[in-house]
Amino acid sequence: MSDSNAARATPASGPVVDRLAIIGVGLIGSSVARAARQWGLARSIAIADASAEALAAAERLGLGDFYASDPAEAAKGADLVILCVPVGAMAAAGAAVAPALKPGAILSDVGSVKGSVAAQLAPVTPPGVHLVPAHPVAGTENSGPEAGFATLFRNRWCIVTPPEGADPAAVETVSRFWSGMGANVETMSPERHDLVLAVTSHLPHLIAYNIVGTAADLEQVTRSEVIKFSAGGFRDFTRIAASDPTMWRDIFLHNRDAVLEMIGRFNEDLAALARAIRWGDGDTLFDLFTRTRAIRRGIIDSGQETSEPDFGRRHDVSGAG
Numbered sequence: 001m002s003d004s005n006a007a008r009a010t011p012a013s014g015p016v017v018d019r020l021a022i023i024g025v026g027l028i029g030s031s032v033a034r035a036a037r038q039w040g041l042a043r044s045i046a047i048a049d050a051s052a053e054a055l056a057a058a059e060r061l062g063l064g065d066f067y068a069s070d071p072a073e074a075a076k077g078a079d080l081v082i083l084c085v086p087v088g089a090m091a092a093a094g095a096a097v098a099p100a101l102k103p104g105a106i107l108s109d110v111g112s113v114k115g116s117v118a119a120q121l122a123p124v125t126p127p128g129v130h131l132v133p134a135h136p137v138a139g140t141e142n143s144g145p146e147a148g149f150a151t152l153f154r155n156r157w158c159i160v161t162p163p164e165g166a167d168p169a170a171v172e173t174v175s176r177f178w179s180g181m182g183a184n185v186e187t188m189s190p191e192r193h194d195l196v197l198a199v200t201s202h203l204p205h206l207i208a209y210n211i212v213g214t215a216a217d218l219e220q221v222t223r224s225e226v227i228k229f230s231a232g233g234f235r236d237f238t239r240i241a242a243s244d245p246t247m248w249r250d251i252f253l254h255n256r257d258a259v260l261e262m263i264g265r266f267n268e269d270l271a272a273l274a275r276a277i278r279w280g281d282g283d284t285l286f287d288l289f290t291r292t293r294a295i296r297r298g299i300i301d302s303g304q305e306t307s308e309p310d311f312g313r314r315h316d317v318s319g320a321g
């Protein structure tokens with residue numbers, strides 16, 4: 001992340017914006033609502049969702065101050081509108097809010113792919129409205145309004161990808177908003193974001209989905225109860241294969257080039273390992289495993305552990321969430 005500006009942040013109370021609108025109140029949208037409420041980052045929160053069920057759940061949970069099925073209703077008068085919908089739905093959500101956006105409003109999102117989202121949102125962003133996309137690198141394998149929690153973003157990265165020439169004050173507002181929820185904010189180009197996330201997030205999900213599929217197919221062929229007797233390694237490795245199919249279909253289709261590049265590299269490295277196993281080349285295996293063990297342990301030591309989203313953070317803050 002060398003071309004970026006890191007801003008280590010502490011959760012802060014006090015309004016960053018007057019009116020916040022959240023479009024899509026699933027895992028991420030509901031977590032933003034909870035965190036914004038908990039730390040008083042907005043004076044009022046309006047929520048919209050295409051699903052009547054999700055909207056009713058948000059209302060039951062008391063996540064906002066105003067609820068609407070029409071995104072434009074929620075976005076009306078908002079200072080900051082955050083689209084928390086699947087990457088493939090960003091253009092539709094952006095077009096839906098666009099006519100309601102007031103001059104000077106900030107349009108942002110939380111999509112896991114940034115190049116495509118910028119391309120979808122730029123054409124529908126009205127003149128005088130500031131487009132500042134962002135991506136909280138935090139989540140779980142669960143989805144829907146009930147799955148969210150206020151501390152989801154604490155001590156996690158939020159990558160902000162402002163378009164060239166973006167208004168610095170708008171970028172600062174979005175950064176302060178995410179810092180206020182406890183995230184560490186970096187700015188980065190969308191291209192760099194998509195390349196980095198292709199290997200750190202997208203490829204692992206693809207591999208997890210694939211290995212569960214392989215094991216399930218094997219089970220059908222051998223009737224050997226592969227899944228029933230799956231060992232700890234399989235379970236640790238495949239938690240993320242329970243993630244939302246719509247979200248991940250969209251991520252792979254919208255970050256196609258970077259993901260294909262990473263699959264190519266991964267296949268080459270896997271072929272090298274297969275060769276080492278075939279030829280009994282223990283040194284190659286041992287050297288790689290020693291190196292990767294140190295890297296993996298370093299990730300945990302740095303506090304950027306990401307494999308267990310529930311590791312106490314859900315319970316360490318009282319109040320909403």
Ligand SMILES: NC(=O)c1ccc[n+]([C@@H]2O[C@H](COP(=O)([O-])OP(=O)(O)OC[C@H]3O[C@@H](n4cnc5c(N)ncnc54)[C@H](O)[C@@H]3O)[C@@H](O)[C@H]2O)c1
Pocket residue numbers: 023024025026027028029048049050051054071084085086087089092093110111112113135136137138139140141142143144145244247251
């Ligand atoms: N889940 C994660 O771990 C994670 C982490 C970081 C970022 N993200 C990104 O956040 C976004 C939301 O993911 P999520 O996990 O909260 O998904 P989710 O499935 O929990 O929630 C998405 C919500 O958006 C609503 N929606 C879909 N299309 C809509 C539209 N056109 N207008 C209004 N509402 C609409 C759905 O009804 C649903 O309630 C995605 O872009 C995803 O890539 C997800």
Ligand SMILES: O=C(O)C(=O)C[C@]1(C(=O)O)C=C[C@@H](O)C=C1
Pocket residue numbers: 111112136137138139140141142200201202240243306307309
């Ligand atoms: O921990 C998980 O369940 C996640 O998959 C979270 C995760 C990730 O890969 O780190 C998934 C996608 C998002 O864009 C950001 C975070």
